[in-house]
Amino acid sequence: MKKKKTFSGIYVAVLTIITYVPIILTVIYSFNESKSSVSWTGFSLKWYEELFRDREIKEALINSLILAGSSCFLAVVLGTLGALGIFKMLEKPEQYKAFAKINNVMGYISMLPIMIPEIILGMVFLAVFSFMDLPFGMLTLIIAHTTFCIPYVFSMVKARLVGMDKALAEAALDMGATPFQVFWDITLPLIMPAVLSGTMLAFAMSFDDVVISIFVTGAKVNTLPVKIYTKLKTGVTPEINALATMMLLVTLILLMISSILSKKWKKK
């Protein structure tokens, strides 16, 4: 038994280390003075200086934040309301018999964006936005990203609602609370963790997306991943190392905030 534990420990440790090798190398080489990432010539912060001076990168970063923020916001509103509505209908199946089929079909269609290879979604949006004559840019990006952010929020909130203890809401209703009070004081706090984790996942997916963005971004607007992609294709610059390190730092901070938040939620 002891031997087994050591083996599994080593197995997990080795794979985890391999996972981190490319990430750590990127961080190390961001401080390399030389322009090539082949040899180490000394410690320097000049790539960071260059990064902070790069106006295009700054613009791309702001665009990415606006994009992820707005599509998450839309997804949270639409997805949470949708999950609440569906849940209410599931509670009273006789009343909503006519809707059961519609809900099934719509549920399937709304999950489609995250069930198929991203490239198809990108292709579809490029075709349909030119057909609708929408100007390519922030608007098309937000629409496209919202479609794949909704499923994350929707499915997480719905799962939470289904797993929720119904007795609480019923007790409150029995004691004379209005449906709105029940929603505000009981349902909302209960689904909040799901709303938050769905939002974070959606934000990360939107902030990270290259494939769909490339298709719907147009010539004028660049998001950060699109910018990085074009830079990687045209050639490697150490500036990217610095950028990657900064993004890693942001990821770490976000993860820390989320773990602190989830601890707080649990205490409540």
Add this chain to the structure above:
Amino acid sequence: MKKTKGCIWLVMPMYIFTLIFVAFPFLYMFLLSFMSRAKVWGVDFTFTLANYEKILDPLYLGTFVDSFKLAFLSTGIIVLLGYPYGYFMARMSEKWKKRMMLLIMIPFWTSALIRLYGWIIVFRSNGILDKVLTGIGLTDSPLKLLYTYPAVVVGMVYGLFPFMVLAVYSSAEKMDYRLVEAARDLGASSVKAFFTVTLRLTLPGLLSGVILTFVPSMGLFFIADILGGNKILLVGNVIQEQMTKGRNIPFAAAMSVILMILTSLMMALYRRVSGTTELEGIM
């Protein structure tokens, strides 16, 4: 009566958005795949089956086969590496589970491009890997792994590995380990106990992991682009090229339709085998 309507109004915004921006676009893609290509740019709305015939051209059929091969290979490697990883993780102490979760989540939340970029540093000729290998005397000359098939496979496996781990982990975590112990007490060998108890109970996670890695791997054209140079063409690359450079939107639509049918078949198979519609792991 008023309440009845209330619920419908709640779902309405999402349904309307979905109809306009998901259902309609996909319907449009389907129709497009039967249209002809305009002479200069755009679409000529006359019915044709030429796009589908063109896919049967060995050149394009080959990319489908290649993409499938790569997806199978990557998914296979991910299963072999990720299944034990997720399973071992679920058997750790609570404290270590949390730590490992964090270690998995950091790369998972980091931009895929940036993680790929790290591999460029590793694979470049005279890069880290070459130096290490020549250093310990395994090879004399640089391997020049960047822009080769193995590099693309590594990129795919690396990028999609966390999905498998999370899916298997969430399944294995719920498993009652006493069942395995009972099987062992009753005289089953560890191999037999694994195949009859453990594997069966963690199958939903494993299958969902397979879907979560196989489906995206069909479309991740940028991995083949960045680590494979322009040498390796996958369905994703062809669709992208036809859309942007080739300007043959109907043909790209036809390829997308076929790709979608293939992935839907995979999903249907998953539902058939696992009996659920939910994917275990990220949801």
